[in-house]
Amino acid sequence: MRVAVISDTHGNLAALEATLEHLSGEYVDQVVVAGDLVNGAADSVACWRLIRSLGYPVVRGNHERYVFDLGTPNEEPEWGSELFGPVRWAAARFSPEELDEMRVLPLRHSMPDYPELLIVHASPHADNQNVLAHTPSSELEPMFAGSEATLIVRGHNHIGNSRTVVERQLVTAGSVGMPLGGTVDAQFLLLERRAGRWRFEHRAVPYDVGATLRRFSETGYLAEAGPMARLLLREIVTGSHQMVPFLRFWRRVSPDESLPLTDAIDRFLNAY
Numbered sequence: 001m002r003v004a005v006i007s008d009t010h011g012n013l014a015a016l017e018a019t020l021e022h023l024s025g026e027y028v029d030q031v032v033v034a035g036d037l038v039n040g041a042a043d044s045v046a047c048w049r050l051i052r053s054l055g056y057p058v059v060r061g062n063h064e065r066y067v068f069d070l071g072t073p074n075e076e077p078e079w080g081s082e083l084f085g086p087v088r089w090a091a092a093r094f095s096p097e098e099l100d101e102m103r104v105l106p107l108r109h110s111m112p113d114y115p116e117l118l119i120v121h122a123s124p125h126a127d128n129q130n131v132l133a134h135t136p137s138s139e140l141e142p143m144f145a146g147s148e149a150t151l152i153v154r155g156h157n158h159i160g161n162s163r164t165v166v167e168r169q170l171v172t173a174g175s176v177g178m179p180l181g182g183t184v185d186a187q188f189l190l191l192e193r194r195a196g197r198w199r200f201e202h203r204a205v206p207y208d209v210g211a212t213l214r215r216f217s218e219t220g221y222l223a224e225a226g227p228m229a230r231l232l233l234r235e236i237v238t239g240s241h242q243m244v245p246f247l248r249f250w251r252r253v254s255p256d257e258s259l260p261l262t263d264a265i266d267r268f269l270n271a272y
Contacts (some may be wrong), residue, residue, distance in 0.1 A: 001029055001032075001188075001191075001192070001193040002026065002027065002028045002029050002030075002190065002191065002192045002193075003028060003029065003030045003031075003032060003115065003117075003191040003192075004023050004026065004028045004030070004031045004032070004034055004188055004189070004190055005031075005032050005033075005034050005119055005153050005155075005173045005188060005189040005191065005267075006019055006031065006032075006034070006173070006174060006176050006189075007033065007034035007036060007061075007121070007154075007155025007156070007174070007176065007188075008034075008035070008036040008061070008155045008156070008158055008173075008174075008175035008177060008178060009027060009036065009037045009038075009040075009047050009175075009176040009177040009180045010036055010037075010039060010040025010041055010044075010063065010176075010232075011032075011037075011038055011040045011041040011043050011044035011051070011090065011177065012040065012041040012043065012047070012176065012177025012178065012186075012212050012236065013043035013046045013047055013215070014207050014208045014209070014211040014212045015176050015186040015205075015207045015212065015258070016047050016050065016051075016176055016186075016214075017050075017207075018051075018186055018205050018206070018207035018208070019176050019186045019205050020054075020245070022057040022203075022205045023188075026190065027135045028190070030055045030111070031054070031120075032056065032057050032058075032059075032109055032119050033051055033056050033057065033058040033059070033154070034059055034061070034109075034119055034120065034121050034153065034154060034155040034173060035059050035060055035061025035062075035063075035064065035097045035105075035120075035122075035127065035155055036061030036062065036063045036064070036121065036155060037051060037058065037061070037063075037155070038063050038064060038065065038067055038090055038092045039063040039067060039086060039087055040063070040086070040105070040177060040178050040232050040235075041064060041177060041178075041212050041215065041216070041221075041224075041232065041236060042109060042212075042215040042216050042218075042219040042221040043215055043219075044067075044090040044093065044094075044096075045090075045093045045094060047177075048098060049098075052101070057109045057119075058103060058105055059106055059107060059108060059109050059119060059120060059121050060102070060107055060120070060121060060127055061104065061121040061122075061127055061156070062104035062122070062127040062128040062154065062156070062217070063087075064102045064105060064127075065102075065127055066079070066084070066087045066091075067087060067090055067091040067094065067099070067102060068091075068099045068102040068103050068122070070084075070087060070088060070091045070271060071091070075085070078120060082175065082226045082227060082228065082261045083228055083261070084228075085225045085226025085227070085228055085229065086221075086225045086226065086228055086229050086232060088225075089221060089224055089225035089226075089229075092145075101264070105195055105206075107121070107124065107125070107126075107127060108120045108124050109119060110149070113263060115148060115149065116148075116149055116150045116151055116191065116198070117149060117153070117191070118147055118149035118150050118151070118152045118153070119152075119153045119154070120152060120153075120154050121154060121156055122154060122155070122156040122157050123143040123144060123154070124143075124144060124146070124147050124152070125143065125146075126143075127156075127250070128156070129143050129156075130156065130157055131143070131154065131156075131157060131161075131163060131170055131172060132157060133161055133163075135163075136172065137163075137165050137166075137221055139245070140163065140165045140170070141165060141166055144165065144166075144168055144170065147168075149168070150167065150168055150169065151168070151169050151171065151198050152168060152170050152171070153171045153173060153175065153189060153191070153200075154170065154171070154172055154174075155172065155173050155174075155175070156172070157172050158174065158175040158179060158180040158181070159172065159174060159175075159179075159180055159181040160172055160173060160174035160181070160187060160189065160202040162200075165248060171196075171200055171250060173188060173189035173202075173204055174187030174188065174189065174204075175187055176188060177212075177236075178232075178235050178236060179204075180235065180240055180241050181237065181238050181239065181240075182239055183239045184209050184236065184238075184239040185204035185205055185206050185207070185239075186204065186205045186206075186207050187202065187203065187204050187205075188203055188205070189201070189202055189203070189265060190203055193206070209236065209237070212236055213233065213236065213237065215228065216233050226261075227261050227262045227265045228243070228261075228265075229263065229268070230265055231243050231246055234269065240267030241263045245268075246264075246265065246268045247269075249264070249267075250264045250268070251270050253267065
């Protein structure tokens, strides 16, 4: 049994297409999408429609939730700010029917023949919990409590790694569309079950990064989605964290956020 887990495409169609083309030669039995197909680069709708056309199982990521909850009573107050301009730009391009499809996505995917394997976006209970190299085991235990699975594959944090917590192996797949570990190549996880045991391998696939960058301008995304789109572009160009470091920088130089977001991003990007 061979299973490919792809996660965190974030609207990067060129990266997704390169990954799927690579997988066509891997003879996998199942491809599972571990969330966050949308919001980041400019082609959220195309990524969503491509995956849905292939019939692959999809679990819900936090960015699907941002998109389908926008403009509903579940919308959080800060989503109306400039910080969520990219979410609003992406959400406006989906049909009501597609948003309804996202609303019913499950938080987890399992296979009846392989109950020891569970695929989630962040954790079995939430779509936004972090598993980092330095996260204490005491914090991880309740995140994954209640599951019988001994191998849990997840996305969300964009950097491939593996942790063992209370006899469970937690494997983060890496990101197809926005890898943040210093490489710009699309990343996915390949699982293979042999002799009753699962083995896994993190894979990276080169793709046409320039094509993705051009889509930021061709679609009007960079001009219309607000200043945060510049940071998303920078993450794709560098394969490194920009959003979280920027938010920490902004709070440090302007604790009351009186410095306008555009000016703060200018200062942040010019600080390198």
